[in-house]
Structures are given as C-alpha cells and as structure tokens.
Amino acid sequence: MNMIKIAIIGIGNCASSLIQGINYYGDRGMGEAIGLMHWEIGGYRPCDIEVVAAFDVDRRKVGRDVAIAIFQKPNCTKVFQKDIPLTGVTVSMGRILDGFSEHMSHYDEKRTFLLADKEEPDKDDVVRILKESKAEILLNYLPVGSEEAVRFYAECALEAEVAFINNMPVFIASDPVWAKRFAEKNLPLIGDDVKSQLGATIIHRMMADLFKKRGVKFERTYQLNTGGNTDFLNMLNQHRLTSKRTSKTEAVQSVAAVRLDAENIHVGPSDYVA
Incomplete structure (x- = not known):
C-alpha cells in the first residue's frame, strides 16, 4: 500500500x-x-x-x-x-x-x-x-x-x-x-476542531450523555479550562474565542436531553497558567 x-x-x-x-x-x-x-x-x-x-x-x-x-x-x-x-x-x-x-x-x-x-x-x-x-x-x-x-x-x-x-x-x-x-x-x-484524548470537554460531554441515559435532569453547567501552552496564551485575547466557545459548547449541547439556554451553559478557556 x-x-x-x-x-x-x-x-x-x-x-x-x-x-x-x-x-x-x-x-x-x-x-x-x-x-x-x-x-x-x-x-x-x-x-x-x-x-x-x-x-x-x-x-x-x-x-x-x-x-x-x-x-x-x-x-x-x-x-x-x-x-x-x-x-x-x-x-x-x-x-x-x-x-x-x-x-x-x-x-x-x-x-x-x-x-x-x-x-x-x-x-x-x-x-x-x-x-x-x-x-x-x-x-x-x-x-x-x-x-x-x-x-x-x-x-x-x-x-x-x-x-x-x-x-x-x-x-x-x-x-x-x-x-x-x-x-x-x-x-x-x-472538521472543525479537535478534542483532547481525555480532556475536560469529552468528560463533560460524557457526563451530559450519562445524565440523559439515567434520567437525571441538569439545569445549569459550566466548564472552565486552564492551561500553560501557547494555545491558552493565545486565547487570552477574548476576541479570538467566539468560534472556540461555540465549538466546545455545542459538543455538550448536542448530547444533552434538553438544550440549555445560553445563560445556563458556559464552556471555554478561563486562564493561562504557565
């Protein structure tokens, strides 16, 4: 081949x-x-x-x-x-x-x-x-x-x-x-985007899916990511994050039993910690 x-x-x-x-x-x-x-x-x-x-x-x-x-x-x-x-x-x-x-x-x-x-x-x-x-x-x-x-x-x-x-x-x-x-x-x-092999987003996504399968209702959820590489340093510029937040939020919303209002879900980077 x-x-x-x-x-x-x-x-x-x-x-x-x-x-x-x-x-x-x-x-x-x-x-x-x-x-x-x-x-x-x-x-x-x-x-x-x-x-x-x-x-x-x-x-x-x-x-x-x-x-x-x-x-x-x-x-x-x-x-x-x-x-x-x-x-x-x-x-x-x-x-x-x-x-x-x-x-x-x-x-x-x-x-x-x-x-x-x-x-x-x-x-x-x-x-x-x-x-x-x-x-x-x-x-x-x-x-x-x-x-x-x-x-x-x-x-x-x-x-x-x-x-x-x-x-x-x-x-x-x-x-x-x-x-x-x-x-x-x-x-x-x-595409678009890629998840870490076992990072916060995939764990958050699996929890949302588990709640749905077990009949548990969740009303609000948030995920705050920190990191010390150039990815997180770059994301200190809030103007660059619109599509990133959409991508990570939809990863969770797509498996939730009921779609949450925007004010009840927050997923995204929060700080650069070297």
Missing part, C-alpha cells in the same frame, strides 16, 4: 505529538498500541503516514527539518519519542495574516511565538509546495481565532486538490459553502 502523504500547517504541540506518535507506534505491535482508538483503519496503520511538507511562522522552526522543529520552543508537549529520524522535509515559512495575536509579543520568548524574518508565501507558493511534495492531505493546526489564515490555507487546499482536515474551531467543514466547494472537487473535508 502507498504511504498517506500529509502536509501540516503549524508545527506546534499537536503536530509534535502526531509526529512522535507516528514514530512511536511504528516500532510497536498492536498489543502495545496504548493510546490509539484504532490500530488499523482500512488496512493503514500509523507507520503508513508520511509528512511531506510543513509550514510555520516561528523562526526557531522555519528552515529546520521537521524532526528537529517539533522539539523547538515554545513547544512544551510531553516527549514520549525522542528518537525521530530526519525526514528530509524542511519547514517552510507560512502566511501569518491573523495567525499571530499581538498580545503574545509581550511574553517570554520560551512561551510565545517569535515570528521569522522571512518572506511570506502567497497562494501560488503554497499550492506549488503542496503539489511538488505530492501531499494528499493538508492538516491545519493554526491558533484559535486565525479566521483569515485558515481560509487562506483552505483555498490553497482546493487549488492544489488535496483533502483538508481542520483541527481548530474556525468553521470550514461546518460551513455549507465551503463544504460544497470541496464536494464539487471530490475532495474530503473534515
């Missing part, structure tokens, strides 16, 4: 965990595959995924091999696979647009993004890289609130004729207009 060729936008904590995982599970059998919901899908396993292109805007990552870039600051995710062979794939400069929130420039460099002094690519440049790399799927891990930047890369995916997986809460797959455009080109479009 051919490898699944992916390109990644944003070489942050999520991308680091993904690439570490591809290598970690590649050295193990099914009985050792702790942490995976499915060891095999359609005959494909984690080791069948290959990163062929990558984009970022941080000067500590741009120009480096992906295998090195995933361990650069401000990444702070758990390192569970230290030995990552060089991939031969260099991280390309990405398009900034609204992907960087100005308030983040006031924090220690080990905790925030340091924008690279490189020429930003236009759509033609990104499309060319995607085509030359023979990428089949473009994964988006841009910061919450990057409305313009996500739409830019979604356009690039359409132009390059690659599938688009949107792992953050700017509504692309959920937007009928975007969904139609990808469908017309027979391109897969998946």
